[in-house]
Amino acid sequence: MKMRKILQQNGVDMFSGAQVERVVVDKGRVSGVRVNGREIKAKTVLSNANIKSTVLKLVGEENLTPDFVQQTKDIRLSGSSCQVYIGIKSGEEIPFITDLLFCSTADHFTSEELCDLRTKSRTFSFYYPKTRPHLKNAGFTIVSSNNARWQDWQALSEEEYEVEKNALIERTVSHLEKYIPDVRGKIDHLEASTPRTFNFYTQQMQGASFGTKFEGLDVSMKLSEHVPGLYHAGSVGIIMSGWLGTVNYGVITANKMAEYLHEVNAK
Template identity: 50%
Template sequence: MPRDFLKDAADEYDVVVIGSGLAGMTSANILGSAGHRVLLLEQHYKLGGLATWFLRPGGHIFDISLHGFPHGMIKSCRRYWSRDIADRIVQLTNIRFDNPQFSLTTSFNREDFTRLLTTDFGIAPQTVSDFFDTARGMNFYDDQATTTRQLFDRFFPGRDDVVRLLMEPITYANGSTLEDPAITYGIVFSNFMSKGVFIYEGGTEDLVARMKKELVKNGVDIRINCGVDKIDVEDGKVSGIQVGDRKIKCRAIVSNANLRTTILNMIGPEKLDRDFVDRTQAVRLNNSSTQVYMALKEGEEIDESSGDLFFTSTAKEFRTDLLLSRDITSRTFSFYYPRTRPQKKKERYAIVSSTNANWSDWSDMSEEDYNASKADLVETTIEALERYIPGVRDKIDRAEAATPVTFNHYTRHEMGASFGTKFEGLGVSRELPQQIGGMFHAGSVGIIMSGWLGAINYGVIVSNEVDQLLFNESSPV
């Protein structure tokens, strides 16, 4: 008999959280700590969503998305998770760039970028200061008509090299383009520019284990291998969920699944206003990614001068279409030294190469062509890495690739979208409770709410709204 992962689960909870990405786990943790009865359902066999990892023979551990996030993660983790987690967040100071226009190393904060822009790129100090102040002053309610390209043209006209320096890391971090609203760039960029790039020391598996411990401590009922098939709605309000033939009642739902999947599949268009359905169907998915995971043999090392994050490109200029092309010119290498996992007895080195990618370039292949393309992706990536670390091929013990199809398979993200939706998704996500009482969404939407910090903070915002709803329903009239 197949295992019943909902065995002994209650028939009713105050809140059901669908999906255990960072937004879902944060929502569940806050609501559980507030005393609500919370059920957290995850369709995969591990928590974390895209904030996950996998193991391979030989003791190799690969992180999927532990590449870097803003300083704000420390505050958010301390306040909404634990000091124990927050204290393990450390700064990365060796961020490298190499492309036909420039080659440099930076600590990736405002002070160092100001130095680079004024000395190496010859930009007037006042212009640099005004640009940073403008980005820092952006918020969700600003004009959305101004594009990121127009923002750069205002401060750095004709300076494609400056645009490349300032834009390429953010495109890598959340998939934003020059044609997206300027606030989708400015808010994320200023978050990083406050104090630099940080990472969790201990690896993703350690972080998720500590988060799970907090969830259990706060009374959250966690169930893996439980994909939600349907969200039940009665009289304009959520009434529960269905997992296979099991129905569970609840007063509120937080979906951390893909926005379009939540609305169009789990809820269903027939339960929503036609205009809202049309707007949901018009929401564009963001792009996906390819990754190549490389683990070094035991005893082999990489000098830390290689950097922590290394943005490389052979393209003569910065273009979004080139970043997404199957003919890869831009790769970001994340280096994982033994200090990434100081708790491990054996010192191991790993490298993950990430590139932005289109679903359509990988989704319609035969199995033979798909496997050949993955093998070619691994081979060309190692060739590219050899330019910077001669002889690295002989040091590699294991190498394998992931594509948009891989991300779709493991996360169920529509079209393997590793950065959620484009900006218009944020409005649809925020308006969902107005369509159906007690129905909330938290996840990577609108680029702003992408990445580790954006996901956690969106989980915070939504959990506060759910808590207020439940409190008002419980209060005597």
């Protein structure tokens, strides 16, 4: 809300439910975007959609050199994850355990086990009222997180998907009972998210949680050399990923865009 207010004070028009279908390129330069069938003219465009979808879907291979297209195709996506959101009934309490609990009931540690559809390894984040003293009626909440592969979840039919999500919730609650034996009776909300959820809401390819691996940065930074006026800011590699990374990269990119506009307007 605070960000919205500041943006509005600075004359920014904001639209929600606005799907960019295409970045429009005219004579090699960006000239705007097509949104829900309507073309919006712009001297410069900033995308923070996934860098691979920005280049390959929104700009299109026909507007780029084969080498740049190949470099984009070679970028690896970051992994994805599942969450189980656990709400504790109002008035109920859970004991203080820790804030972050990394745990596993697997016999051995392997990377394959960590990403398996039915992994036995997860991280619980505990939220206690005392960590949110500014909220009047803050209750207890627990979020469980585990690694997940897009391919596993994507392959499921709608019916199988519901079954696996419910099985994930059940495994998670039963894992949690090891640490809080009476927790089941205190829960009044259970909900799961998967790589499919992140893909649906953020359109990150394959539900990637942190965009792409580090080689995405080079493509992201060189985008405006290939399509003048088009910039990208978003999760590309460890330094430019996560909320802080994305914000930092946004500031760097905004500066480059201001320089570009200064040059274009001076002509």
